[in-house]
Amino acid sequence: MTTRAFDPGQCPVGRTLERVGDTWSLMILRDALQGLTRFDEFEKSLGVAPNILTKRLAGLVQSGFLERRPYQERPVRHEYVPTARGWDFAPVLTALLAFGNRHFAEEGIAGQLVDRATGEPAEPIVVDAVSGRPIDGETFTYAAGPAAGEVVRNRAALIEARRGRG
Numbered sequence: 530m531t532t533r534a535f536d537p538g539q540c541p542v543g544r545t546l547e548r549v550g551d552t553w554s555l556m557i558l559r560d561a562l563q564g565l566t567r568f569d570e571f572e573k574s575l576g577v578a579p580n581i582l583t584k585r586l587a588g589l590v591q592s593g594f595l596e597r598r599p600y601q602e603r604p605v606r607h608e609y610v611p612t613a614r615g616w617d618f619a620p621v622l623t624a625l626l627a628f629g630n631r632h633f634a635e636e637g638i639a640g641q642l643v644d645r646a647t648g649e650p651a652e653p654i655v656v657d658a659v660s661g662r663p664i665d666g667e668t669f670t671y672a673a674g675p676a677a678g679e680v681v682r683n684r685a686a687l688i689e690a691r692r693g694r695g
Contacts, residue, residue, distance in 0.1 A: 558611075595611060
């Protein structure tokens, strides 16, 4: 029996972090979403030990973020390509990149997203697809969803009560 330090319950943030929450997994996904697919490419890009890379790639495949595909027969070698779930995670990494550049790039911007056509740096934000408005703490708030259990409903009520106190 495995003991967990944290049970994410119905929390979507906890459930996601449980699958990709360590640094190596996030860096592998970052590289995969930018076109790196082979073990040696990840190893070279990240400087990660092969045993750690093997374990993290297996976890990302098991969690459905990457697909393992053979690209060579003799000897058999595999590449790791993002799945639909992996591509769906790209905006999360974009938000992390923007946050890191805004708050932790003490020496200046070392890596950024740029427009392929113009080379101009992008300024990523999270936007609501329905209204087109930026998602921020002023306009949007956490709420229990239709499938919420008691713990999630209680958390949402606590947040709502706190917001009412100002």
